[in-house]
Amino acid sequence: MMTLRTALLFFVILALFIFIETADAIAFQAKISPQDIYQGDAFVIKVSGTKSSEAPVAIMDGKQFVFSKCGEDCFIAIGAVDLETKPGRKKIKLEMRNQEQYLGLVVKRAMFPSISLTLPEEKVSPGAEDMERIEKENEKLKELWGKETEPMWKGDFIRPVKNEISTVFGTKRIFNKKKTSIHRGMDFRAKEGEEIKASNQGRVVLAEELFFGGNTVILDHGSGIYTVYMHLSALNVKNGDIVPKADVIGLAGSTGRASGPHLHFGIKVLGINANPVSLFGLKL
Ligand SMILES: [Zn+2]
Known part of the structure; x- marks a missing residue:
């Protein structure tokens, strides 16, 4: 017992x-x-x-x-x-x-605004040759977003330029009263030649001229996170470069489909186009 x-x-x-x-x-x-x-x-x-x-x-x-x-x-x-x-x-x-x-x-639910824009006709309704180029560029970009590399980002993501926002994320744009597209990034006001900074540490995976984006830089921050900088007048980096946070990667301009000098800034998070303002607000 x-x-x-x-x-x-x-x-x-x-x-x-x-x-x-x-x-x-x-x-x-x-x-x-x-x-x-x-x-x-x-x-x-x-x-x-x-x-x-x-x-x-x-x-x-x-x-x-x-x-x-x-x-x-x-x-x-x-x-x-x-x-x-x-x-x-x-x-x-x-x-x-x-x-x-x-x-x-x-x-x-987010409230996304709608705006009308007038642009040169060839940028709104591209010809067959341009369409071929656009499709090739889209394929190349799609391949880029598919990669998930080692984390390189450190701490908060910063604004690439400290100016006002001219077009917010999610805006529905009507070009020349006929074509519409959703703005899956944000636009900052910027003067021609103004310095554009890397939002975080990353590797340059694209630094070239695109049909819509004009001179474009894409940084891979690892973990499936990318930042995109478009319409630049000059590129300060090349493919493969490792860029520390806040380094100048290029100068603002109006190349590609742009009605004037500004910076189009976009982010990709695991293949999703997200609102950059929400990323800037995260405490990382
Ligand atoms: Zn834009």
């Missing part, structure tokens, strides 16, 4: 075991910020207290986020929702050390 002392010892060990198991189960914290976003916005997932060198796995709409280290016991990933995402609640499944957690995200 079990003595009282043995029974007591047995319960103490059992309680201790349950305590350790529970402590282990709640040992890491996962947080999304902001938790309320608008269509087209970027957000950040931070997982801390992981006690593991292995990155967590987080999935939303079948797409996996790319985590990078943000300290001894911390992982960080940037995500985004497309501007056509249906408003409502979204779930992110997070897996870490064989445990599952669900994180909630609320997507609110």
Whole structure:
């Protein structure tokens, strides 16, 4: 028969075991910020207290986020929702050390403005030869976005130029009263020749003239994050260069489909065109 002392010892060990198991189960914290976003916005997932060198796995709409280290016991990933995402609640499944957690995200409806623009006809309705070039360029860009390289970005993303915004992200543009397109980036006012800075550390993966973008620079920041700078008058970098944050990558201009000098700035987050303003606001 079990003595009282043995029974007591047995319960103490059992309680201790349950305590350790529970402590282990709640040992890491996962947080999304902001938790309320608008269509087209970027957000950040931070997982801390992981006690593991292995990155967590987080999935939303079948797409996996790319985590990078943000300290001894911390992982960080940037995500985004497309501007056509249906408003409502979204779930992110997070897996870490064989445990599952669900994180909630609320997507609110964004109000996107509409504007009319007049441009040279050949930039609105390109001829067959130009169309061939446009298609080739689109293919090249599509290939670029498909790559997910090692994280190179460090800390917050900064504005490439400290000027006013002239056309916001998501604006519906009507060209010469007939063609429409959604503005999947943002425009900053800029004088011809004004210095344009790298929003974060990255590698130059494109530095050339495109039909619509004119002189364009694309930086790969790793983790599936890219920044795009268009209509430049001069390029200061070449393909393959590693560019530190805030380095001058080119000068503002009006090359490509532009009605005057300005900077078109775009971001890609895991293949999604996101609102750059939301990226600037993230504490990384
Ligand atoms: Zn633009």
